[in-house]
Amino acid sequence: MEERLKIRALRKSYDHPNGGERCLVLDDVSLTVGKGELISLVGPSGCGKSTLLRIIAGFETAEVGVVEFCAKPVSGPSPERGVVFQSPVLFPWLNVRDNITYGLKLRRLSDETIEHLCQRYMSLTGLSDKGDFYPAQLSGGMQQRVALARVLVLEPKMLLLDEPFASLDAPTRMKMQQLLLDVSIKIGLTSLMVTHDIEEALLLSDRVYVLSGSPACVIRELTVPFARPRHLDLVGDSDFASMKREILHALI
Ligand SMILES: Nc1ncnc2c1ncn2[C@@H]1O[C@H](COP(=O)(O)OP(=O)(O)O)[C@@H](O)[C@H]1O
Ligand SMILES: [Mg+2]
Structure with missing residues (x-):
């Protein structure tokens, strides 16, 4: 698989x-994301997940290591x-x-x-009838759809x-989890998602990296075997429950 x-x-x-002394947040973190994969990072609060994502986004730099x-x-x-x-x-001053x-x-x-791109991504994110609304007129979920559409429309x-x-x-x-599942398949997205929600990670991802508490390093990498397209009902599956338990045990 092509590496992204x-x-x-x-x-x-x-x-x-x-x-005082410098705080070590990430220590010897290694991971890969292949083209078309949806990968999750789970780990305890404050362990450095957002820091890692900001480094990948290019907002911050690391002292040591490779980010390609x-x-x-x-x-x-x-x-x-x-x-x-x-x-x-x-x-807030612009409509959707x-x-x-x-x-x-x-x-x-x-x-x-x-216009063409806007229509396409508004439709994919379920916003086709919300174009004239302002953010304050939308629910939190709808606002998050706009945030997603605004990024997707640039076709990253x-x-x-x-x-x-x-x-x-x-x-x-x-609903948003199902939306991300569906959109990922429709447009062949490649994604890296930070979450503290183990069910969300298992439901959405191809692989899950589990990070330790600070300093964070990868303590587990799990391949999630469930076939796609996936549906929220998967949460009730017994294999799903045992993978959830495995991640929980790694975390606590
Ligand atoms: N700009 C900063 N300066 C100093 N410490 C920071 C800064 N940003 C984050 N940290 C620290 O790095 C650690 C990891 O933070 P963060 O990446 O936000 O964790 P997470 O997203 O896993 O909850 C925390 O202890 C936090 O206090
Ligand atoms: Mg965070």
């Missing part, structure tokens, strides 16, 4: 806010790596359509191309998701 992301022996520490995207070192942010955060951070097309307009594409080579559904209520979260 390669992380080798990554190490990252931060200065202590009180000027499409066989080239990551040297900064790029639209090739689209990021979706836990909170949608939309432009203009939020989604904002990045496309910076690319100086023709109006027809922009990889999606980086940092606990994207963590602030949603359970039914909305499940």
Whole structure:
């Protein structure tokens, strides 16, 4: 399988806010993401998952190690790596359509191309009838759909998701999980998702990396065997439950 992301022996520490010893956050982290895979990172709160994602996104740098995207070192942010955060951070003064097309307009594409892409990704994310709404007029789940559409419309080579559904209520979260499953298949997405929700990781992913508490390193890598297309009902499966137990035991 073609490799999209390669992380080798990554190490990252931060200065202590009180000027004390530097805090080691990531220690010898290695992982890969192949083209078309959906990979999850699970680990205890505060272990360094967001830090790792920010390094891959190019917002921060590591001290030691390799971060390669499409066989080239990551040297900064790029639209090739689209990021979706836990909170949608939309432009409140723009309606849904203009939020989604904002990045496309910076690319100086023709109006027809922009319209075509906007329609396509609004439809894929279930927003076709919401184009004229402003973020404040939408529920949290709908806002997160816009955040997803806004990144997808730029057709990134990889999606980086940092606990994207963590602030949603359970039914909305499940709808969004199914949406991500469906969209991933339809457009052949490659994704790396951080989550603290083990069920979510198993439901969505091809492989799950389990990180230890700080400093974080990979303590487990599991291949999730369930066939695609997947459905939320998988959560009731007995193999699913035993994999969930295995990850829980690795974490505690
Ligand atoms: N800019 C920063 N300066 C100092 N420490 C930081 C900074 N960003 C994160 N940290 C620390 O790094 C650790 C990991 O944080 P984070 O990556 O947000 O964890 P997670 O996403 O797994 O909950 C935490 O102890 C946090 O306090
Ligand atoms: Mg985090």
